[in-house]
Amino acid sequence: MLSFIIRRLISAVLVLFAISVMVFLIFFATPGVDPAARIAGRSASPAVVAAVRAAFGLNRPLPVRYLLMMDHLFIKHDLTSYVNVNTPVIPQILHAAPVTLSLVLGAAVIWIIVGVLGGVIAAANRGKFIDPLIMFVGIAAVSVPAYWLGEVVNYFTQSKFHSSVFSWVPSSGYVSPLTNPWQWALHLLFPWLTLAALFAGIYARVLRAELVNALNEDYVRTARAKGLSERRILLRHALRCSLISIVSLFGLDFGALVGGAALLTEIVMGLPGIGQLTYNSLQNLDLPVIMGCVMYAAFFVVFANAVVDVVYALLDPRVRVA
Amino acid sequence: MLSVRDLKVSFATRQGELRAVDGLSFDVGAKEVLGIVGESGSGKSVAMYSMLGLVRDANVSISGSVKFEGREILGLSDREMQRVRGGEVGMIFQDPMTALTPVYTVGWQIVEQIRAHTEMTKVQATARSIELLGEVGIPNPRSRVNQFPHEFSGGMRQRVVIAMALSCNPKLLIADEPTTALDVTTQAQILDLMERLQQSYGSSIVIITHDIGVIAEMADRVVVMYAGRPAEIGKEIDVVRYPRHPYTWGLLGAVPRVDSKNSRLVTIPGTPVSPLDVPDGCPFAPRCEYRMTICDQRPPLHGSDDHLDACWLSDEQRLQIRPTPEGPEARP
Secondary structure (H helix, E strand, O other), X not given: OHHHHHHHHHHHHHHHHHHHHHHHHHHHOOOOOOHHHHHHOOOOOHHHHHHHHHHOOOOOOHHHHHHHHHXXXXXXXXXXXXXXXXXXXXXXXXXXXXXXXXXXXXXXXXXXXXXXXXXXXXXXXXXXXXXXXXXXXXXXXXXXXXXXXXXXXXXXXXXXOOOOOOOOOOOOOOOOOOOOHHHHHHHHHHHHHHHXXXXXXXXXXXXXXXXXXXHOOHHHHHHHHOOOOHHXXXXXXHHHHHHHHHHHHHHHHHHHHHHHHOHHHHHHOOOXXXXXXXXXXXXXXXXXXXXXXXXXXXXXXXXXXXXXXXXXXXXXXXXXXX | OEEEEEEEEEEEEOOEEEEEEEEEEEEXXXXXXXXXXXXXXXXXXXXXXXXXXXXXXXXXXXXXXXXXXXXXXXOOOHHHHHHHEOOOEEEEOOOOOOOOOOOOOHHHHHHHXXXXXXXXXXXXXXXXXXXXXXXXXOOOHHHHOOOOHHHOOHHHHHHHHHHHHHOOXXXXXXXXXXXXXXXXXXXXXXXXXXXXXXXXXXXXXXXXEOOHHHHHHHOOEEEEEEOOEEEEEEEHHHHHHOOOOHHHHHHHHOOOOXXXXXXXXXXXXXXXXXXXXXXXXOOOHHHOOOOOHHHHOOXXXXXXXXXXXXXXXXXXXXXXXXXXXXXXXXXX
8 A cells, every 4th residue: 555655656746747847838838939028028129028038048948947947936936927027926826825725625525525415315315306306406506607606696695685694794805714713714605605516516416326326236236135224235335336436536626626726716706816826827928927826736636636546545445456 | 944925026117017027936945955947037036036125126016925934024124124134045146246345355244244133243253254264165264354355256256255145144045146157167166165055054045047057966946937937846856857848848958968969059949038028828838849729828837746837738748749768657
């Protein structure tokens, strides 16, 4: 098991390296994209552009520029923005990351609980009224776009009923859990629910399908022949085997969301997270910030996948050998 | 010990009523091995599963009577049935590759069954499962008990399934094609093992198979099933040596013989009737060479006390069709 984890971590590092090279090449070696011209401004003279190119080291060979950027990003930690010159990149990311992490972690807890409960209840009651009901609510929640749901939630909690039922809901924004954990949770409650709604439905549906499949497996028949209770068969045998696919789904979703895919929810809910930071830097073609955000996002995606693989191996003994 | 009377299992489907088992009756005595033989789809497995409440289809309807040790078990509540399954009746399945839950060690799965039916502690149950694995011929049971199903070969997995089925000393063991998915050498080993265990555990066995060789090897009594109905019932020696029903003749004729000069495999002409569309008369009539007008009526199960068959042919006709050196009349 330990060697499995070590092997997995080494490959994670290799993947991160590959991603950094690729992102670097996309933004710095794509024909037609001249970072120096962007930095110099729209109507800069060729002389100014050349000066900028020299000042930012953009006239040096690509591998050297790559290494310099990585050096600034990972070793010296002093990479600065091209757009707001002298604004370091890393503090921006460190500032935005906790917001996104708080949002996604809280939402993940909710959607996993709701999704697993919904899937199990639907599978246990398949053929009865409650099963299609749960599945319908699930598909409805999946189909609603984040910005619409977020706006509707905001409309009800912030304006329409803000003076009556939802008077306890604070205005949108982010409060650090270190300064006030209660306000942190209160501020994030509706963003959590909004984001979780989009995923709980998918998880319930996927899990139900997996469970229904599992319940038709031979090992479930064996479990019945052993004289186990239906509850034990569902939870210890069918659910246990179905969790494997839920875990891999979760790893992908969680990594992507922490990496910035929660952008829409962040913007609608007024949360200054990674999604917003990435979006702004892309608007300005602020390459160092993009690089930083991408590396941060890639780290979480790769890290989440590595964790998934390890959990996978814990859940499924057949994976451990390979 | 097990007494089944007029068991009927049917499924309501869009195409109409699917009669999977249609009036099956048999008895299994203590320490007796009953073989149920028939082609795929003849209803032999469904009969066993429905007896034990293992058919979970909402459209199923089961009628008749199944008495286990004098107690009616058809229509028992789920809870009562759970005590019977695994505790008093053990089951062995066809495909050992998929019969075990892949994510738990074999020991865990045996312990689970023991603990579901007895008051044993985890430690006692683990010790018992190691003992059981040794008994079914798994080498190094002490270390194998902590391995996962995928670390066992097919034959070894079937041994694990057998160990599990025996873990609560069941009075009856139902084996659903226990050797079909195994290769030939392993088949013989598993049959030997089952015979040996049957002697040491003294449980009765119902063995479902389409392989008449397995019947000849193991069974004391045989039920030949066709289209959900019994075609012939009797002692193994009677049915295999002096078969009376044309379908049984076909089955026995289909066993490849080493000394045969004819290299083509013998088959029964035609295909089994669809359970959606069982004829009112003899279900075998459409495939039967010796069909008569009377075959449009359903033949009753008749004959001498312990060798019954459902066919309209008279003894004389049978003797003409299938003159055996010892002939039905010449039997002791």
